Amino acid sequence: MTSITTIDRREAQQAAVQALEVPIDAGERASMTVPEVLAASIRRAAGFLCPCPPRTLREEVQGVLEGMVDDDAAEKIEDTIQQLILVGDLLDLPVEENGRSNRMLHATPPSFVVRRDDRHVLLGIPSDGQSILSESYRDRIEQRGAVRFFHEDPEYARQILASRGLTEVTREEWLRSPNFEPSPSDYIADFNEELDQADEVNTEVAGIKILDASKSPRFYKGRWRKPKMHDDGRYVARRARRFGADFWCYVQIREGAVRRLMDFPRLPHSETPRDEAWRLQSAIDAHQGAPQVYRVRSEDERTVIDVFSPLPSWAERQFLVVSEPKPGEKGALCSYWFEGKASSERDLLERYLWMEAQSGR
Amino acid sequence: MGLHKIFVPGTPVHIRADGITGRRIDVGNPLSVWEEEALQEVGLDVKGEVDVWPAGVVPASFDGQEEATWLTTDTPMLGIYSNLAVTRYEVSLNGGEATSTVAAPEEGPVFVKVPGLRVGPHTLTISAETSSDQREEQLRIKVRRPERNRGENAKIWPLHVVVASPSTSMEELWETEVELSAQGPRGREVEVSLELYAQDGTKPLATTTAVMRLPITKDDWEDFVQEHCLRNADLVEHFEEAYEADVTIDGGIIGSKTIPFERRHTLLRWKLIEQEGARRIQLLDDTDGGPQTQICRYAPEQPLTSTRLDVSGPEQIFETDPSGGLWRAEAGEYTATRIVSPGEAEVQWGCEGIDSIPEEIKQVIHGLCLWKNADSRDNDSIELQKIVLDRLQEMIVRALCGAEWMEKEKRWLADPTEGNRKDLEAMIDKVPGRANPVKEALDESGATPGMEEMKDWIRDNRWLPQRRRIKNIGAGARVQDLGGLSRSGLARFSIRVMGDPSAAAGWETFDESIKQLVDNPDLARTARAVVLARRVSTADTDLTAEPVEA
Numbered sequence: 072m073t074s075i076t077t078i079d080r081r082e083a084q085q086a087a088v089q090a091l092e093v094p095i096d097a098g099e100r101a102s103m104t105v106p107e108v109l110a111a112s113i114r115r116a117a118g119f120l121c122p123c124p125p126r127t128l129r130e131e132v133q134g135v136l137e138g139m140v141d142d143d144a145a146e147k148i149e150d151t152i153q154q155l156i157l158v159g160d161l162l163d164l165p166v167e168e169n170g171r172s173n174r175m176l177h178a179t180p181p182s183f184v185v186r187r188d189d190r191h192v193l194l195g196i197p198s199d200g201q202s203i204l205s206e207s208y209r210d211r212i213e214q215r216g217a218v219r220f221f222h223e224d225p226e227y228a229r230q231i232l233a234s235r236g237l238t239e240v241t242r243e244e245w246l247r248s249p250n251f252e253p254s255p256s257d258y259i260a261d262f263n264e265e266l267d268q269a270d271e272v273n274t275e276v277a278g279i280k281i282l283d284a285s286k287s288p289r290f291y292k293g294r295w296r297k298p299k300m301h302d303d304g305r306y307v308a309r310r311a312r313r314f315g316a317d318f319w320c321y322v323q324i325r326e327g328a329v330r331r332l333m334d335f336p337r338l339p340h341s342e343t344p345r346d347e348a349w350r351l352q353s354a355i356d357a358h359q360g361a362p363q364v365y366r367v368r369s370e371d372e373r374t375v376i377d378v379f380s381p382l383p384s385w386a387e388r389q390f391l392v393v394s395e396p397k398p399g400e401k402g403a404l405c406s407y408w409f410e411g412k413a414s415s416e417r418d419l420l421e422r423y424l425w426m427e428a429q430s431g432r
Numbered sequence: 433m434g435l436h437k438i439f440v441p442g443t444p445v446h447i448r449a450d451g452i453t454g455r456r457i458d459v460g461n462p463l464s465v466w467e468e469e470a471l472q473e474v475g476l477d478v479k480g481e482v483d484v485w486p487a488g489v490v491p492a493s494f495d496g497q498e499e500a501t502w503l504t505t506d507t508p509m510l511g512i513y514s515n516l517a518v519t520r521y522e523v524s525l526n527g528g529e530a531t532s533t534v535a536a537p538e539e540g541p542v543f544v545k546v547p548g549l550r551v552g553p554h555t556l557t558i559s560a561e562t563s564s565d566q567r568e569e570q571l572r573i574k575v576r577r578p579e580r581n582r583g584e585n586a587k588i589w590p591l592h593v594v595v596a597s598p599s600t601s602m603e604e605l606w607e608t609e610v611e612l613s614a615q616g617p618r619g620r621e622v623e624v625s626l627e628l629y630a631q632d633g634t635k636p637l638a639t640t641t642a643v644m645r646l647p648i649t650k651d652d653w654e655d656f657v658q659e660h661c662l663r664n665a666d667l668v669e670h671f672e673e674a675y676e677a678d679v680t681i682d683g684g685i686i687g688s689k690t691i692p693f694e695r696r697h698t699l700l701r702w703k704l705i706e707q708e709g710a711r712r713i714q715l716l717d718d719t720d721g722g723p724q725t726q727i728c729r730y731a732p733e734q735p736l737t738s739t740r741l742d743v744s745g746p747e748q749i750f751e752t753d754p755s756g757g758l759w760r761a762e763a764g765e766y767t768a769t770r771i772v773s774p775g776e777a778e779v780q781w782g783c784e785g786i787d788s789i790p791e792e793i794k795q796v797i798h799g800l801c802l803w804k805n806a807d808s809r810d811n812d813s814i815e816l817q818k819i820v821l822d823r824l825q826e827m828i829v830r831a832l833c834g835a836e837w838m839e840k841e842k843r844w845l846a847d848p849t850e851g852n853r854k855d856l857e858a859m860i861d862k863v864p865g866r867a868n869p870v871k872e873a874l875d876e877s878g879a880t881p882g883m884e885e886m887k888d889w890i891r892d893n894r895w896l897p898q899r900r901r902i903k904n905i906g907a908g909a910r911v912q913d914l915g916g917l918s919r920s921g922l923a924r925f926s927i928r929v930m931g932d933p934s935a936a937a938g939w940e941t942f943d944e945s946i947k948q949l950v951d952n953p954d955l956a957r958t959a960r961a962v963v964l965a966r967r968v969s970t971a972d973t974d975l976t977a978e979p980v981e982a
Contacts, residue, residue: 073548075523075532078509083543086509087488103488116490121588131490138511138541139487159685164590164617177590180687194685198586199579200492200503244684 084139091115092202093214103140107214109151114160114178114196121196122166122175125152152176154217157388159184159194159245163343182238183221183229184245187415191228192392193219194240204235218392247385248423249346255354255425262321262337262351266305269331276329278311281322284355288363289379291404300327307352319344321351346383350424353380357425365420366403366429367413374413377403378420386424390416441470461515462539465563468517472564480516482560482569487511487543492576501574504551508573513541514560516567522559536560549575591616591687596650601696602677608657610693614648614681621645622683626661628674636678637670648681668809672703672716700725700763702770702807705749713772715748715761723764730758732774733782735820736799755779756816758806769802773812779819788831788953790946796831797933797946800824804934828933832949832956834859841964848968860957870958874965881962886923889958917941922948926959931967 078086081101088101091111095101102108109132116131117123129148136144155161159179166175178196181203185191193212197203204212204221208231213220223231233239252258279298284306286294295309302324309317310332323331335344356363366377381404382390390396393416394407409416420426442457459467463478471478486500488509494500502508512521518536523544525531534542546556554573559566579586596611597604604610614622624644627636640660644652661667675695682688699718704711717725727748728738732755741750750759756774761767786792800821808817830838837859844852857874869888873881917925925945928936936942949956 073525073530073546073550075525075530076545076547077523077532077534078543078545080540080543083488083509083511086507086545090489090507090509112490118588119490119492122590131494134494135486135488135490137485137487138513138543162590162686164686167618177686178586178588179685180586180589180591182685196588198588200505201578238688240685247685 080139087112087135087139092209094210103136104142104144104147106147106151106154106216109144109148110155110160110214110217113148113151113155115200117155117161117176117178118196118198118200121161121178122164124174125149125176128152128176151217154391157384157391158192158217159240159388160196160217180238181236182240183232184240184242185225185229186242186392189225191221191223191225191232192245193221193232193237194245195237203237204232208235216391216395246389248389248419249350249383249385251422252354255357258354259351259358262333263305265337266321266323266331266333269333272329272332276310276322276332278317279308279322279329280310281306281308281324282352284352284359284361288356288361289402291380298324298327298329302327305355307348307355319348321348343384345381346385349381349383353424353426362425362427364427364429365417366401367417368430370408374409374411375400376407376409376413376416376420377401377405378407379404381405383424386419389419441474462513462536463515463517465517465519468562468564478516480514480567482512482514482516482518482558482567484556484558484569484571485511487541498570499572499574501576502549503578504575505578507545507547508549508575509543509545510556510571511541511543512558512560514567516560516565517562518560519563520561522561524557524559526554527557546573549573551575551577589687591622591646591681591683591689593681593689593691595691600691600693602671602674602693603695603697605657605677605679605693606661606671608654608662610653611650612648612653612679612691613650614646614689616646616683616686618647619645620683620686622648622681622686624648624656625680625682626667627678627680628667628670629676629678630673631675633675637674638664638666640664640667646683669704669706672701698768700761700766700768702759702761702768704752704770704772704809711752711772711775712749713752713759713770714750715759715768717748717761717763719763719766725761725763727759727761729753730760730799730802731755731782732757732779732816732820735803735824736783736795756813758803760802760806769806771803771806771808771813771817773810773816775812779816781823783823783827785835786827786831788834788950790943790950793828793831793946793950794943796824796827797929797937800828801934801937825933829930829956829960832930832953833960834953834957837953837957837960841960845964857961860954860961868958870961874961880965882966883920883923883927886927886959886962887919890919890923890955917944917948921945922955923959926955927962930956930960931963 084103085101087103088095088108091108093108093111103112112132112135113128116128120127120131129145129152132148133145152161156163156176162177162179163174164177166173178198179194181195181197183191183193193203195203202209211222213222221228221232229239280295281298281302283294283296288294303326305321305323308320308322310320312318319335321333321335322329335347337347353363363380365379368375368377377399379402390407394409394413397406397408400406417428421428442455445454445456447454457471463480468478486494486508489506491506491508492501492503500508512523520533520535521542523532523534525546532544534544536542552575554575556571556573558569558571560569592615594613596613597609600610616622621643623641625639625641627639630637642656642660644656677693678690679693680688680690701716703714703716705714715725715727725743725748727741727743729741730736730738731753735758738760752772754775756772758769758771760769786796803817803820803824806817808814826838829841837856840852840856840859844856857871860868860871869885870881873879873885921941922945925936925939925941926949929949936945939945
C-alpha cells in the first residue's frame with residue numbers, strides 16, 4: 072500500500088542509517104557523518120556509479136545529506152573515499168579513453184581476506200545497491216570505520232562467505248606490498264637508471280615543486296618547495312596538470328631548472344603514483360644518512376605509532392585494519408593506536424621503508 | 433506607483449547611472465511571511481524555487497532535477513525545501529493516489545518517505561503554498577527491480593570477461609571455437625586456468641594455469657588453448673572422461689570469473705588409457721543405453737575392412753593392437769571414431785588396388801571419409817591418419833586415371849622436370865588437332881588452370897563416346913549427354929574427387945558424377961592435372977574454399 076509519510080530530520084537520519092544497514096547501538100543517536108555510515112553510503116553510491124572519478128561519488132553522497140547534517144561533509148566524504156581505497160573496497164585504476172589514460176574508481180567485487188589472526192575482512196561492493204551478505208548474516212558484520220569484519224567460527228567462515236558468492240583474496244594480493252628491497256641504494260638505482268634514459272627537458276616545467284631531502288623528515292609539509300638556482304641533484308617532485316591532480320615525478324635539476332623528468336608510476340598498471348614517490352623519498356632519506364623516523368609510545372595500555380611522513384597505501388592498509396588512526400599528535404602527521412605491540416607493523420616500516428624507530432612518551 | 437509614498441525597506445546603494453537609485457534588502461532564507469508581504473507591498477514580485485531531492489540514501493539514479501530511480505528494495509525518501517515563505521506543502525502521488533499535507537518548518541527542509549511503490553513510473557507533485565501564491569514542483573520517480581548480477585560482469589567492477597560464442601560446450605572449447613576475451617586494467621596480470629571435472633567430481637581431474645596480461649583478446653585466448661590445453665598431456669588424457677571444464681580468469685582483488693563449459697555433443701566417445709607402456713581404449717557411453725552399441729576396428733593396413741568387437745563386457749575397454757587403427761562405435765544416432773597411433777610398429781599396407789567401377793570407387797571414398805572425420809589427438813595418430821588418407825587417395829587416382837598415369841604422376845612429383853610434366857600431360861590429350869583449354873593453361877608460363885578451363889573442356893565434350901559437340905548453353909544448364917549433370921557441377925565435382933574426395937561424398941549428384949568419371953578417364957586425368965597444377969601454385973587454397981554444391 073503506497074503512502075506518503077512526513078518525517079523529521081532525526082527520523083530521516085534514522086531511516087537512512089537503517090537502510091544503509093549500519094547497526095546503531097541502543098540509545099545511540101544515528102548520525103549520517105559517522106565513518107561507518109559515510110562508508111556505507113559511499114559503497115552504495117559506488118554500486119551504481121562506478122567507474123567514476125572520486126568527485127562524482129563525493130557529490131552524490133553530499134547531495135543526499137543536504138538538509139540532514141549541519142556541517143559541510145565534503146571533506147569527511149573525501150577522507151572516507153580514501154579509506155575505502157586503502158581498505159580495498161574501491162580500486163583506483165587507470166582507464167584508457169580516446170587514447171588518454173585517466174584514473175577512475177572501480178568497485179572491488181564482493182570478496183574477503185583472511186588475516187593472519189584468522190579474522191575475516193569483507194571487501195568489495197555488490198552492484199546495483201545489493202547487500203554483500205543476506206540478512207541472516209548481517210548481525211555478524213562488525214563495521215569499524217571503513218573496515219568490515221565478519222565474525223564467525225573461522226572453521227566455517229570461509230565456507231559461508233564462498234557459498235554466498237564472495238571470492239577469497241589472498242593476503243599478499245590484498246596488502247599489495249611491494250617487493251622487499253634490502254638496500255635503499257639498490258631501490259634508488261632503478262629509478263636513476265630510468266631517469267638517465269629520459270629525454271632532456273628544454274622547456275620550463277609548469278608548477279614544479281620538489282621534496283627537499285636536506286630538510287628534516289619530521290615535518291613533511293615543510294620539505295616541499297619550488298626549485299632554487301643553487302639546486303643541483305635528483306628529487307621527488309610534483310608538477311602541475313591542467314586538469315586533475317598534479318603529477319608525481321622524479322626529476323634531475325641543474326641550476327634550478329628541470330633537465331630530466333620521469334612521471335610516476337614507472338609501470339603503466341601500477342595503482343598509485345604517490346606510493347612509488349613516497350617510497351623513493353624514504354629510500355633517498357635513508358641513503359643520505361637521515362632516514363625517516365617513526366615514534367613508538369605507550370598510551371592507556373595501547374601502543375601508539377606516530378609517523379611524520381605519509382605512508383604508502385600498502386603500508387597504511389596494513390595499519391588501518393589493526394589500529395585506530397587518529398590525527399597526528401605531538402608533531403606527527405598521523406598516529407595509529409594499536410591494541411597489541413604492533414611488531415609486524417614496525418617491521419614493515421623498517422624493512423620496506425628503511426625507517427628508524429624513536430621511542431617517546 | 434509613487435514609491436516615495438510608502439515605506440521602502442533596505443539601505444541605499446550607490447549605482448553609477450543617472451536617474452537610477454538602488455536599495456539593498458537583506459531577507460531570510462527561507463523568506464518569512466512578513467518579508468514576503470513587505471516586498472509585495474512595495475511592488476516587488478517575489479521569485480523563488482521549490483527543490484525536491486533524494487535524501488539520506490543515494491538512489492539508483494538522479495538527474496539532479498526532474499527524475500530519480502529507486503529499487504523495489506528501497507523506500508524512497510525525499511527532502512523538500514523552498515526559499516519562499518511557504519506555509520504548508522501538499523505532497524501528492526500520481527494525481528492523488530496518496531497525499532500528505534505538512535506545515536512548513538521555520539527553517540530547513542521537510543522530509544517525506546514514500547514506501548510501497550510498485551515497479552514503474554510515478555509522479556510526485558509538491559505544491560508549496562505561500563500566503564499569496566501556490567507553486568508546484570514535480571519529480572518523476574521510477575522504480576525497478578535490482579539487477580541480480582553478482583556473478584556477472586557488472587560495469588562497476590574492473591574485470592570483464594566476455595564469451596562471445598552463441599553456444600559453449602566443452603567440445604567447442606577444445607576445438608578453439610569458443611571466443612573468449614577479458615578486459616580490465618591494461619597490463620595487469622591475471623591467472624588463467626582450465627580445470628576438468630568428472631561427472632560427480634569436486635576435485636579436478638586435470639588442470640592447467642598460465643599468467644596472462646590484460647586485455648586478453650580472442651587471439652590470446654586461442655593461443656592459450658593451443659599452447660596450454662591441447663599440448664598438455666594431462667588435460668588431453670583426461671578430456672574424454674570429463675563432464676565439465678571450468679575456465680577461471682583470476683585477477684585477485686580486481687575480480688575473478690569462472691565460466692563452466694559442459695559436455696554437450698559427444699555422448700559417445702573414446703578414451704585412450706596409457707599405463708606402464710600398455711595402451712587400451714575405452715568407450716565412454718552416456719547415451720540412454722537404448723540401441724545396442726556396435727563397435728568395430730579398422731586396421732591401418734586394411735583401412736576399408738572392419739572387424740567387429742565383442743561388447744558384452746561391463747566395461748567397454750579394449751586392448752589396442754600394436755599397429756594401431758581406427759575404432760568406431762555406433763549407438764543409434766550417435767557415433768564415435770578414434771584413431772590410435774601404431775606406436776613403434778610400421779604400417780604394412782595390405783590393401784589391393786580396386787577396379788575402375790563405381791561401386792568400388794564409392795567404397796574407397798566412404799572409407800576415406802571415415803578416416804578423415806575420425807578423432808586424432810596426438811601427432812602419431814595424425815601421422816597415421818595422413819598415411820591412410822594418402823594411400824586411399826592414391827587408390828582412387830589409380831583406378832580413375834589408370835596405372836600408367838599414376839606412375840607418371842609419381843615420377844613427375846619426385847622429379848619435377850619439364851619433360852616429366854609434359855609426359856604426364858600428354859595422357860590427357862588423346863585426340864590430335866583439338867584444343868584443350870586445361871592443357872593450354874598448363875603450357876602457359878605462370879598460368880594455372882581452374883574451373884573455367886575445366887568447364888570449357890567439358891563443353892567441348894570431346895571425351896564423350898559420341899564425340900558430339902555440345903552447344904554452349906550456359907554453365908548451370910543440365911546437359912542430356914552428361915546424364916543430366918551441369919557442366920560447372922561436373923567440373924567442380926571432378927576437381928574435388930581428384931583433390932579431396934571426402935569433400936564430394938555428400939553431393940546429391942555423387943552416384944551420377946562418379947559414373948561419368950569412371951566412364952571417361954580423360955575427365956579424371958584433366959581434373960587431376962588441374963589439382964596437381966594448383967597444388968604446386970599459390971592458388972591452391974581457392975579450390976578448397978569453393979562452396980560445396982549440393
